[in-house]
Amino acid sequence: AQKITQTQPGMFVQEKEAVTLDCTYDTSDPSYGLFWYKQPSSGEMIFLIYQGSYDQQNATEGRYSLNFQKARKSANLVISASQLGDSAMYFCAMREGPGTASKLTFGTGTRLQVTL
């Protein structure tokens, strides 16, 4: 079974609008972390936001917020006031269990295109 599922291969959004990128995850570990990364065409993965499984509040970082719904096992990324520079691939990732290898399991990504 897929541990991280991103069902939107591609999304379009107009500049200055908000957009939601979907992510669902599957784990039986009560302790886990969820990450979102941005990957521009240059290839480098840029960390955007983190949510821990025990965090009570949804994470926010500037224009990025994470809509964490634990019971539904979803961790959607919301980008407000989209900018042309937001055009890139976006990956949702999960780390399970502290103390083990801190490996990230990634989804297949969503390509976001911001238009004028």
Add this chain to the structure above:
Amino acid sequence: ETGVTQSPTHLIKTRGQQVTLRCSSQSGHNTVSWYQQALGQGPQFIFQYYREEENGRGNFPPRFSGLQFPNYSSELNVNALELDDSALYLCASSLGVRALGNEQFFGPGTRLTVL
């Protein structure tokens, strides 16, 4: 503060050859993880090195091997290259392995093409 660097940027090899990719971790980081990203896919975990010891491995064959040096830089070696090894190889550094929220800082990657 220097970020994560990787070399070379691009590499072309033929089937059966061996390749070594290099990664310099961010200053102060003692953990390096390697990922393989095939075209159109998300990165897949290869292995991780923590304080010069392998600290976890993904579902990759033994011909993928690595090393971490006392300065925490790292190498990824791939023997007997196959066409399916063509991918972007990403290195990520972090501080420690225990905290769930430890951010991994990624390098720009090495794009390997196997002909």
